[in-house]
Amino acid sequence: MFARNLVWLLGVVLLGAGGVYWLTDTAPEAPYVWSIPAHYPAPLVPADNPMSEAKVALGRYLFYDRKLAGNGKQSCADCHQQAHAFAEPLATSIGSTGELHHRNASALVNVAYNKTLTWSHPHLQEIERQVLIPMFADNPVEMGIAGHEQQVLKALARAPYPELFNAAFGDEEVNFLRVTQALASFVRSLVSFSSPFDRYAYQNDDSALSAQQLAGMELFFSERLECHHCHGGFNFTQSTTHQNQPINRFAFHNTGLYYTHQPQSGQWGYPEHDRGMIDVTLNPGDEGLFRAPTLRNVAFSAPYMHDGSIATLSEVLDFYAAGGRVIATGPLAGDGRKHPNKNQFIKGFELTEDEKQALLAFLESLSDAHFIRNKQYANPWLLDEQPAVDQ
Template identity: 35%
Template sequence: MRGSMMTMLGALLLTSVAGAVRPEWHWPTLPDGVAAPALPEGMSMTAAKVELGRRLFYDRALSQNKSMACADCHQQARGFTDGLPTHVGVTGEMGVRNVPGLTNVAWRTGLTWTEAGLSTLEAQAMVPMTGSKPVEMGMADGDGELAQRLSADPCYRGLFARAFPGTASRIDYAMVTAALGAFQRTLISFGSAHDRGAQTPLARKGAAQFAVSGCVACHNGPDLTDGQVHYVGTAAPSEMDASLYGGKPLPPGFEPPPERFRTPSLRNVAVTGPWLHDGQSPSIESAIRRHAAPQLADMDMPALLAFLDSLTDRDFLENSAFGPPPAACPTGI
């Protein structure tokens, strides 16, 4: 199924709209029990938006000094993370959270490590572009500047016109984020050894332990995340209590408890390090050991790590449809 799904990804379904033929997005074949992701109200998927969004995702023109693209923090080979504890912004200000991966992000309803109220990719895209705490791409007051930059490029003028017909050559943040959201919704991964039933005996043993250890209480569903925020006792390495498995117990008198972070998806987890919300775990094992979970003390760690490694989808990490677009403008623009 893996090869056929990747072949179908990006396929076009021609439909008639107002008397014209427009290419609409056709979702790939998904596993049984997995429905196509829901779209926010007013948003639509078209091949033209995906093509535009891919080019924008890799374009450093979206940052203040043209030094940072979305893809600098979200690198395909790393499961769309960046390999750093946190990422420095265009002004030199260091980020405060580890860059989350984008695998199957179309199905996420919570898009930050904490409960920030961001539930759409379009809203979330505004945070790195325009946020000031911390500054990432530094475009807080750059709506006009961004429109000027993109409008100066004939290729972008054509791509925006095709993706957003009838907008009178307008380019604004809403259109940019709609295109970015469309591209990110194509980052679909269901081709790991776990998905294909091709796990090694050691990985199967780890999967069984994962199920009985309590990990599935939070890491469940198709992407091994419940999408919720929890306190699981993860402490900075310097704060670890050796009497526990690694993390720290719930401090008394706190309601709600501190350090509540969203359960990350475990798809492609083996390539997304360093791990946890602060990026202070240099290995998956150290990330596990930072959880206040004494029942994990007797876990067969090699088996558990083999299971987590079986969640890696190499085709996804190498699929050219998710990589940088061709330098040349698409034909017909």
């Protein structure tokens, strides 16, 4: 009982009634029904792209279609794999042309609730805008559509797309505005609320969490460890907005991952190829700031951090216990704990081995096995319809 009361006191249980609400000016012919329990709030939806089952269905085909890439070799799902909570088991992604990226592919878990999108852009708040980056950006190349627009649009005229576009938009016209709206609708539909933690906290199932997991939960929400300050709320991230909380809470933090000498500038800080939010805002105080991701399904989405530089959850706990990271040798050598922008809550702590295992067990309790196996989110194409990726 104490542990459940702790959940309430720390604001994990939602304020206000949940249920399904239509939050746009224009409703579709059939209101979209969210696959979320009644006690959770509904996500906010753009008025110019209301959710519909038909758009989600179209977006699902597009998400898994390698012909959406300029060279036909990569789909969204190649970097966002369902078995890994729509992340991927690589430190950083590889684009359709083989170009190595500098960022880890974010898990697409409850993205509909994200106030901001991507690792370090404080102003990118609409999925419809975000999907344009992997589709058209050329530095680095991801899907590589730029310069191949007509080829891609032609590929999207094949079956079953005419029927899908007609169901979603009322006619068979294919254009990139519709593509982005459908993709955004499918990504918004990827909701996950069936973890053991959910059963314990919101369905009054006292048996859903073990004694070890309960002990880990109390550590997670303790002022001693401070985890909940950056990973709080029902979605375990500050970057959360919904019908009951339209305000924006600042969700970007420097965790002391790097403080290294940069040969080009002669300065100390984060590696020059990715300095975090400062690359968007140009504010020196924003160096090393990255968005705190949701911890839902975190056990499925290794490796961790914006650059995938920490391999396991156990190592993540070691990193935070140390109050940052010390790299002894190599081009990134330095003491991240000394970075002047490091978040005040990253101050280090001590854990016994039993406490560490309890905390890991609690993080495991945020895993939703149904989410990674849900056939509604799986690849709708037959295997022989999907061209193989060139090796």
